[in-house]
Amino acid sequence: MTVERVMGAETEYGILAPEQTGANPTVLSAQVVNTYDTLFHRALRARSSSQWEYSSESPLADSRGGEMSEEQAHPSQLTHRAPVLTSEEIAAEALKESGLYAERLDWDSVTMNSILPNGARFYVDHAHPEYSSPEVTNPLDAVLWDAAGDHIAAQTVATIEVNATESGLPKVNLYKNNTDSKGQSYGAHENYLLKRSTNFDDVVAGLLPFFATRGIMIGAGRVGIGTKGEKPGFQITQRADFFERLVGLETTIRRPLVNTRDEPHADINRYRRLHVITGDANLSHYSNLLKFGTMSLVLNLIEAGQAPQIKLADPVAAMHTVSHNLTLAAQLPLAGGGTITALEIQGEFLDAARELEGDCDAATQQILDLWEQTLHLLETDLFALADRLDWVAKYQLLSQYVSQGLGWDNPKLAAIDLQYSDIRPHKGLYFKLVQVGRMKTLFDEATIEEAAHNPPENTRAYLRGKVISTWPEEIVSVNWDTIVARDPLGTDLYRLNMPSPSLFTKSSVEHLLKGEHAGDLISWLNGQNI
Incomplete structure (x- = not known):
């Protein structure tokens, strides 16, 4: 067995025009996407008329069988339709005269997609610029081409800033986070191919306890408890508070732990694509490697029928509890009585993966060892992980201010939280930690830039x-x-x-x-x- 399987990532970036805070986010997102589209076509010295091919999209197909009707679907689910800017949304003359946009755009129906030379897609989704990485075959490559998206986002923001005076368009900032702390959340999704022959009920049963607890390794950390951050405090993940039920097709409303979207973009008789929506947007390479690597191993367990049989009384409530409990000692009720901790659940999955894998390749061994080491340090020496895990790095940083007398409801802490996720290397606190040697990385800047321009x-x-x-x-x-x-x-x-x-x-x-x-x-x- 191996950790290798086809996988990829989707990141919706938070977007803000600091000098025009009321600016329409969809227009800003179109500005971002089309700026980069123009950038890379200038580099190619040729224009492109290519669009996204929507005819093979099937977002309403459900892994439980059947297909949701368009009348039943929330508008955000209709991703088989090209997004457009309405005349009300677009400041038409300013955009037309800016010179930043591709000449191919029809300004009565502005397309907002760019297909990149690295095989990725950069487009407007739900009023956010989204980078969908090219498909890769292993967790390490998934981390690399996800980081390439951050490089692309940063390059775009820098270009907009340089051209802001001439174009008349606002400067924008992009944030690799998951909530505006005003009740809205946006996703950092993962995609994995798994065998069509695997019973979907087994997929659900195996994933619920894993998803409820994996935040202790892959959380990005967040100031505030509740969807609007209404309660002071710090929690492990950005997304947990926004999940409401166990299983479902939606991604932006009534969010389920297990999403049932059945759109493999591959041979439908052989594969299903597991669309995972429970993760945070990670900047740390190690958090991301744990995200993709442990998930691949758990899917191996499910496909082999060897996943731990853990049935939580309420997986959604457990996910919330885990995120809010910084000691990691919270007792999660089991359906049959008794309790279990998040560390214990993750330990059972790790033990099962070690038993299943047996003799494994170097990439798989790396994930198994990292998983084990991370769980051990989470239990024994939390801040030893501040150089590898996003939530621990952020928690350590913020705790220094709290120790000086700031309360968790102090706006300064929320501002620091946001600044951590700023994708500009000269502004983002994550990048500052990397620059001073306080955050480990798996790839240097040159390697990431190469992946931004070239496909797997x-x-x-x-x-x-x-x-x-x-x-x-x-x-x-x-x-x-x-x-x-x-x-x-x-x-x-x-x-x-x-x-x-x-x-x-x-x-x-x-x-x-x-x-x-x-x-x-x-x-x-x-x-x-x-």
């Missing part, structure tokens, strides 16, 4: 990213599993379906990228019946 080499993301950078003017539309190109000399369209994430890798297609046209490549690949 061992998934179909390689082909997606490379066709965008090689033939930007010929690509009509792109999805995770689809590429559509036009004949530049005629009207023909060429469509490539990519149901297997493990095909169209660098080793198999790099030599084909020297052709004259994208259509020629697609025609050849279709002829190979790959």
Whole structure:
């Protein structure tokens, strides 16, 4: 067994125009996305007319069977429709005259998607700019290409700031956090492919106790208790207070611990995509590695029928309790009587994973050892993890101010909390901790920047990213599993379906990228019946 499986991340960034606090966030998000879109196309010295291919999106399919009707769905679930800015939302003349936006945009129906040369998608989702990383095959790569999104976000903010005077558009800040502390939450989602043959009831049973307690390792920390932070204090996670039920299809309302969206972007007979919405947005590489690595191991356990049989009396209440309990000693009621702690639950999953994995590769061993070491230090020496875990780093930093007499309801602490998540390297407190050696990293800046411009080499993301950078003017539309190109000399369209994430890798297609046209490549690949 191995920790390797197809996975990826989605990060919605908090957005704010400090000088125009009442600015429409959807307009600001469009400003961010289109600024970066223009940036990378200038680097390519070519325009692109490519759009997101919505025809293969199926956000209302449910893993429990059936499909929710559009009439029943909340508007935020209709992600198979291209988002647009209404005339009321858009300051039309200011945006048109700014020069920051791609000429291809139809200002009566502004598209807000950018497909990047690293195989990722950068777009407007629920009034936030969202970076969806390219699919990768292991947790370490998931961390790297997620960090690449932070680099892209920071580069975009810097560009907007430089051009603010000339463009007349407001400067913006982006934050890798999960709540505005006014009752709104936005996601940091994970995606994993797992075997379609796995009974979904077993998936739910295995994940509920794990999700209720994994925040002790992957929480980002938050000042304030409650969805609006109405109660003074500090808690381990940013997202816990916003979850209300066990299982469901929604992601922005009535949030469930286990999301049932069944949209694999792969062979639907072989795979389902587990859409995980319970995690925090992590800046720490180690928090992120634990997030992706332990999740992959737990899915191994579930697929093998070896997940610990732990049934909490109320997993949602347990998640809230765990997040609010900084001693990690809270006793969580079990359905059959008795209690258990978050550390004990995570320990049972770790023990089961060690037993299942047996002899394992180096990547899997790294996750197992990190999991074990983290649980040990959480129990015995919490602040020894301040150089690895986001919530512990933030808690240690804030505790210094509390020890000097500030109460947890002091606005200064909330401001420090927000500044930790600022994605600007010269402003964000996380980056300051890295710079002074108080936060460990797994990748240096040069490696992260490389991943911001280049796709993973061992998934179909390689082909997606490379066709965008090689033939930007010929690509009509792109999805995770689809590429559509036009004949530049005629009207023909060429469509490539990519149901297997493990095909169209660098080793198999790099030599084909020297052709004259994208259509020629697609025609050849279709002829190979790959």
